[in-house]
Amino acid sequence: MGVPRAERRRRTEARILDAARVLFAELGYERATIRGVARRAEVDPALVMQYFGSKQELFQQAVRMTPPADGELDAEGAVEHVLGSLTMKLGELPQGSLAMMRSMLTHPEAAASARQVLSRQIDRLAEAMPGDDARLRAALMTLTMLGITVGHQLLEIDELRGVPQEELARLLRPSLRALTGQEVS
Amino acid sequence: MGVPRAERRRRTEARILDAARVLFAELGYERATIRGVARRAEVDPALVMQYFGSKQELFQQAVRMTPPADGELDAEGAVEHVLGSLTMKLGELPQGSLAMMRSMLTHPEAAASARQVLSRQIDRLAEAMPGDDARLRAALMTLTMLGITVGHQLLEIDELRGVPQEELARLLRPSLRALTGQEVS
DNA sequence: GATTTCGCTCAACAGTCGTTGACTCAACGA
DNA sequence: TCGTTGAGTCAACGACTGTTGAGCGAAATC
Known part of the structure; x- marks a missing residue:
């Protein structure tokens, strides 16, 4: 040969x-x-x-992966962007991301890598959101998606097994939107 | 002596x-x-x-811990109950819970234990929520809190460092409430 | 006071891990 | 064709791990 x-x-x-x-x-x-x-x-x-x-x-x-190219987002686009990452994740989340997430709680290097990825996402979302606590609310949005991804992909919670991604997006959209808007005291 | x-x-x-x-x-x-x-x-x-x-x-x-005694909950009480677990978690989350969470992604036994704890929480929330997809929405609420707890306690995300628990609860309340209510198609 | 019980330590075993250096052999360049 | 390079293997080292059995010494029992 x-x-x-x-x-x-x-x-x-x-x-x-x-x-x-x-x-x-x-x-x-x-x-x-x-x-x-x-x-x-x-x-x-x-x-x-x-x-x-x-x-x-x-x-x-x-674990190394190419960060997604970023364009401009408005507040509403932020919600869809986060939901989009969910959609990708429910399909064929790249093996490298799973590897990073799997180890992020027990391996210091993986934790640092995860913090960096999350931080990038938070930055991106915060730019699209009004208010002075935009970063905090962006962090909560990001961690919400992290929790659901962890529960689905890594812990394999029964309730999420086989649920189509559109339904998850539909249920989560109002919840995420509530984190985007500026509250009135 | x-x-x-x-x-x-x-x-x-x-x-x-x-x-x-x-x-x-x-x-x-x-x-x-x-x-x-x-x-x-x-x-x-x-x-x-x-x-x-x-x-x-x-x-x-x-890791063994006594499950909290449960009473009846309505849909609104569910939100406060979840937020309450957050309050407890931001204060002095028992070391045993942290140990379980830290290992839940990499140690099979810890994963099983985590699934059981989450399942119990989901059951409890689902009973208090209307609709036939109550379990799914309860799971999303639970995983939302899991993500935030993981990000705060284990990953130590900068944005959540030193944020008072009342402010987190205030920001999260509308978001969680959106997961509780029955949507209109 | 003699004997038993038991909290606790010491030293070691067996296994697995990441890592290394010497080696084999086929593809390559002149 | 011949020497060289480099892909790939083999066997072993040293460190660390969970785990074990023999033993010591003080408290408990009689």
């Missing part, structure tokens, strides 16, 4: 990264082992080290 | 349990070690095993 060396290398590296994402997402940073990743990628554990240097760097590479 | 044997035993056991709760809450199940718990309780690691049998049982004992 005439597979060039560079190509082979790229494929194996990708296979390792995919395996790492799956295991980190399923088990979290601690329980996922280099040996397990290697076994799933059909590769020797030492090769994982040779390519990624350490378990820590493997995790960072597996 | 004449401290009776039974009393001494009880004190040491309590010291170990307290240490376990703190470490499980700070580090999660995996990173918290029997040796670490023993060191913090100023005791030999073997004693922890002798008293609790295994790390798993130590965790269960540390």
Whole structure:
């Protein structure tokens, strides 16, 4: 089989990264082992080290993702933007995001990464919202979605199993809208 | 000093349990070690095993808590009940709850325990809410609070740091109320 | 006061983990 | 064709973990 060396290398590296994402997402940073990743990628554990240097760097590479391009939003667009992230999440939330979320409570590096992602989202929402406590309300919106995503994707709460994303969006829209508007004392 | 044997035993056991709760809450199940718990309780690691049998049982004992007694609730009381759990949580959320939450995404046993606690809360809220999708809306309310608690207590999101609980309750009340009421198609 | 009980410690075992260095062998460039 | 590079493997090290059994010494029992 005439597979060039560079190509082979790229494929194996990708296979390792995919395996790492799956295991980190399923088990979290601690329980996922280099040996397990290697076994799933059909590769020797030492090769994982040779390519990624350490378990820590493997995790960072597996979790790294491109931040979504941002445009301007108004208050109403903010609600739909948050609900949109829900829609994406209920479909095929990227394995890397799941890996980050799975470990964010127990692995310091994952926690830092999660804080950064959430902070970016909060910034974006706050710009679109009136009032001086806009950041606080934006944070509450973001954490609301975090809770629902955690409950659905990671804890697999029964009540959310198999509920179509449109219905969730429909139920959540008034609730999120209430966090957007400026209250009257 | 004449401290009776039974009393001494009880004190040491309590010291170990307290240490376990703190470490499980700070580090999660995996990173918290029997040796670490023993060191913090100023005791030999073997004693922890002798008293609790295994790390798993130590965790269960540390996390076990008495479910709050439940009375009747109406739809409006449900919102205040959820907000009340927030109030408690922002003050001195018991170390055992923090330990459970910290590990719920990475430790299967903690996940099961969390599901049970959340399920109980969902049941309680659903009874107080009208409509056939009451359980779903109750789940969304519960997960909303979970997200905010996680963000505040475990991820320590900057935006929530030092915000008085009354203001959080004030901002969240309309949002939660929107999840309670029956929508008109 | 002698004996038993038991809270507690000490030292070690077995397993798993991340990580490393020496090695094999096929693809590559001259 | 020959030497070189580099993808990939093998076996092992050292550290850390949960867990165990033997033993010590003071409190309890008679």
